[in-house]
């Protein structure tokens with residue numbers, strides 16, 4: 001009978017002939033416990049022996065691969081105290097010397113008799129054939145045209161050939177694998193069967209076989225992720241009763257839109273329609289709204305709150321910080337000014353729509369009064385921090401919740417906000433994020449949510465000019481500012497002279513707030529005494545007491561300070577349209593998303609704004625990040641670049657703290673397959689919501705997606 005992966009997961013590696021107690025404990029160290037773990041440990045790369053060269057045929061300067069045996073190795077110190085290991089090797093015909101600098105362990109690795117594959121540039125040194133610092137693969141005495149190279153662990157004492165040998169045994173003994181993926185899906189995408197896929201990934205006859213095996217196994221990984229997300233999404237929607245808001249006629253919302261001083265952007269219209277349609281359905285909405293800084297998310301949020309209020313329910317808006325909550329309250333009140341709601345209890349049966357703010361700064365007496373009005377239904381929209389979800393906050397009927405995450409992916413608060421109303425219904429939820437993530441990544445990380453995208457900026461913005469002020473380049477005098485830096489500070493002074501304001505973001509110090517604070521203070525002192533002498537400077541960092549912080553912010557908002565020197569505390573929630581210059585120091589240390597957020601603090605008014613990124617291009621990644629920021633102001637484009645640079649590990653890490661299932665699949669390389677896997681998952685789940693007719697697939701999900709991950713997803717049930 002064909003083997004299921006579940007059966008392989010039940011067999012410990014010690015069942016294999018080649019694995020004794022010593023090797024089992026080595027495997028344990030690298031997290032391989034079962035035969036399934038082993039089988040899904042994939043080759044890091046392959047050596048294609050058809051491309052093997054003879055030493056005799058090599059010409060100086062060739063990049064070549066030679067398969068050799070070591071005849072002698074030794075190590076010594078060079079004059080400048082570097083360790084140099086030399087190994088003489090032969091391909092059976094000719095010899096060659098491999099020389100390694102600063103890799104003392106090579107002497108032990110390349111002991112006489114060792115079989116190895118060397119990749120490197122062929123050269124001659126004093127007439128003798130040589131390769132310097134070649135890439136080395138130890139393959140043992142494996143034969144075959146394509147040799148898989150597995151991740152080795154010197155520390156655990158695991159060699160590539162150990163894994164290859166065990167893999168042979170596993171494939172031999174496993175025989176046929178059960179294939180639970182619907183054949184129609186395999187046909188549709190031209191995917192090979194599972195048995196062939198495992199054979200070809202571990203023991204390919206050609207690189208083309210590796211490719212088709214990889215495609216199939218990648219699809220399986222992505223399908224499992226999508227199945228669990230889609231299943232979860234549909235289960236949540238069907239389990240808890242939502243509110244079917246009345247959405248056919250919404251005169252209050254229509255009036256609100258008509259009264260705006262500007263027309264909605266096309267994207268805002270589309271997203272509001274998506275939300276409106278969703279809210280009309282009797283199942284709870286869970287929607288993610290992605291939109292770059294300044295795309296106009298607040299308006300969308302207000303529209304959603306209005307839909308709820310118009311139907312006689314209440315709305316809540318939760319922000320990550322008190323400052324942000326206050327800003328939202330001010331913004332939402334301004335937008336809703338003049339809007340009235342029906343209230344049969346009042347004389348004219350109408351009263352102004354009531355918006356209240358609840359944070360930890362609300363006094364006990366105010367809070368008590370507010371909560372009483374909330375329960376009586378006299379507060380229509382409640383805005384606040386996580387204070388909104390504390391004990392004792394009871395809504396009369398909560399219909400819509402907006403969670404402004406900015407760029408924080410928190411999970412705790414959201415779950416609590418889904419607390420049901422007295423009649424058991426749960427509100428519709430919209431999560432807003434200003435950190436755009438690529439579509440396929442969103443499908444994977446937020447696959448249990450519907451996603452709306454505000455991909456159009458309101459008209460009339462003057463694009464921000466971004467300049468990279470390179471420092472630390474060769475030939476620069478230490479401690480002396482370059483011409484570009486001086487010009488930058490002059491520009492700050494000029495803008496201030498024009499009545500504008502500026503931000504200076506201080507170097508990021510990871511893991512030490514104390515050092516970061518000290519460095520921010522030093523920067524402040526330096527600028528005050530030098531480059532920005534005579535201007536009115538304010539300082540903000542993580543250790544400034546909240547009251548002082550608020551005072552400084554308020555002074556900056558009122559224009560009583562010219563320049564705000566700050567750590568990244570200003571990343572979130574500062575909105576001062578008069579600020580036109582952003583200077584980020586040590587910008588190469590920040591991530592792309594963070595720089596994009598910081599830059600979004602300017603360019604909020606009609607005046608042209610500038611962003612200066614002061615940083616060194618010493619590391620290729622740092623350079624690439626700064627160049628990307630200069631080139632693009634499009635958050636989605638930057639998100640794609642970020643994904644390319646950082647890989648998906650970090651991204652998945654935001655939500656899936658434990659291991660992740662994507663061993664082979666890459667959200668970058670396999671973008672298209674994410675979409676295909678999601679389509680198949682939706683087809684399967686729509687026809688068979690509990691997977692009872694797809695038992696094979698259902699059984700596989702927990703093997704890969706640990707319990708943690710499957711339950712830690714965004715909206716806890």
Ligand code: ADP
Nearest residue numbers: 262263264265292293294295296297298299458
């Ligand atoms: P976000 O929250 O997405 O960063 P906001 O909602 O704060 O963006 O909107 C940024 C600014 O753009 C606000 O001043 C808002 O009034 C304005 N705005 C929003 N929508 C439009 C529109 N359709 N046309 C013109 N201005 C708009």
Ligand code: MG
Nearest residue numbers: 294296297298
């Ligand atoms: Mg906003």
